[in-house]
Amino acid sequence: MIKLLFKSGKNFRLPESKDMKREEKMKIFAVQLISALFLTVTLVLIIPLSSAVIKPDAQDLDAKVEKFLNSHDWGWGDMNVPAVDGQTLHDIILKNKYTRALEIGTSTGHSTIWIAWALSKTGGKLITLEINEQRHREALENFEAAGLSAYIDARLGDAHKIVPALEGPFDFVFSDADKDWYKNYLIAMLPKLEVGGCYTTHNVSMGRRGRGGSWNAVYMEYLLSLQNMDTTVDNRGNGLAISYKKSE
Numbered sequence: 001m002i003k004l005l006f007k008s009g010k011n012f013r014l015p016e017s018k019d020m021k022r023e024e025k026m027k028i029f030a031v032q033l034i035s036a037l038f039l040t041v042t043l044v045l046i047i048p049l050s051s052a053v054i055k056p057d058a059q060d061l062d063a064k065v066e067k068f069l070n071s072h073d074w075g076w077g078d079m080n081v082p083a084v085d086g087q088t089l090h091d092i093i094l095k096n097k098y099t100r101a102l103e104i105g106t107s108t109g110h111s112t113i114w115i116a117w118a119l120s121k122t123g124g125k126l127i128t129l130e131i132n133e134q135r136h137r138e139a140l141e142n143f144e145a146a147g148l149s150a151y152i153d154a155r156l157g158d159a160h161k162i163v164p165a166l167e168g169p170f171d172f173v174f175s176d177a178d179k180d181w182y183k184n185y186l187i188a189m190l191p192k193l194e195v196g197g198c199y200t201t202h203n204v205s206m207g208r209r210g211r212g213g214s215w216n217a218v219y220m221e222y223l224l225s226l227q228n229m230d231t232t233v234d235n236r237g238n239g240l241a242i243s244y245k246k247s248e
């Protein structure tokens with residue numbers, strides 16, 4: 001049969017088809033080689049290029065925020081948080097990769113800057129609320145000077161009305177406005193806080209009656225009674241309750 005094939009001129013195609021197979025193999029090899037070369041060039045050129053483009057931006061922002069915070073170290077006098085509490089808020093957000101934050105009580109923006117700085121690293125954004133126009137304006141100037149305006153939606157108005165109307169979900173809250181309204185803010189925000197999210201409250205104490213009077217006892221008793229909130233108080237600064245939501 002094979003002999004017949006070789007003898008008949010019409011069917012004498014076997015050596016040619018072998019060549020074609022070899023050619024095809026060569027073509028596939030060439031395509032693979034080009035792809036490998038292309039991938040290598042991409043890895044060698046693009047990755048260092050992109051990190052050269054991205055890293056300096058983040059480094060520039062860090063340097064700008066640090067410079068701003070250092071230059072204001074002596075000058076925060078509008079009921080602002082001490083730096084240790086600001087650093088704690090920053091670290092909580094970074095550690096948990098939170099992205100949707102709310103602050104109640106901006107004042108001139110010290111805590112806001114720490115929160116927004118962390119959000120600039122997680123790709124998040126912050127809504128912050130202030131009722132006093134002068135402090136709100138000063139805060140806006142501070143956000144600009146620190147290079148963080150893009151991460152902050154600063155709203156002027158009464159948090160009593162704004163907070164219940166806010167659309168969730170949020171994964172981080174810092175409550176630092178009028179203390180006798182703390183419980184109302186918490187009740188309004190808890191359903192909008194994601195499981196795994198964190199609710200922080202400033203100027204509280206676990207055992208004592210608190211700096212401001214009886215509101216601390218009322219608030220802390222309520223907060224600690226919530227079975228789905230895991231609460232600790234950090235006393236290194238001005239008393240910061242840190243409450244993680246474990247379930248709905």
Ligand SMILES: C[S@@+](CC[C@H](N)C(=O)[O-])C[C@H]1O[C@@H](n2cnc3c(N)ncnc32)[C@H](O)[C@@H]1O
Binds near residue numbers: 129131132135176
């Ligand atoms: C303790 S200060 C906030 C300090 C700020 N978190 C910081 O560390 O820079 C409290 C702020 O809450 C504001 N505030 C009080 N009641 C408010 C309300 N009902 N709505 C919005 N802001 C309010 C005050 O005007 C004040 O500036």
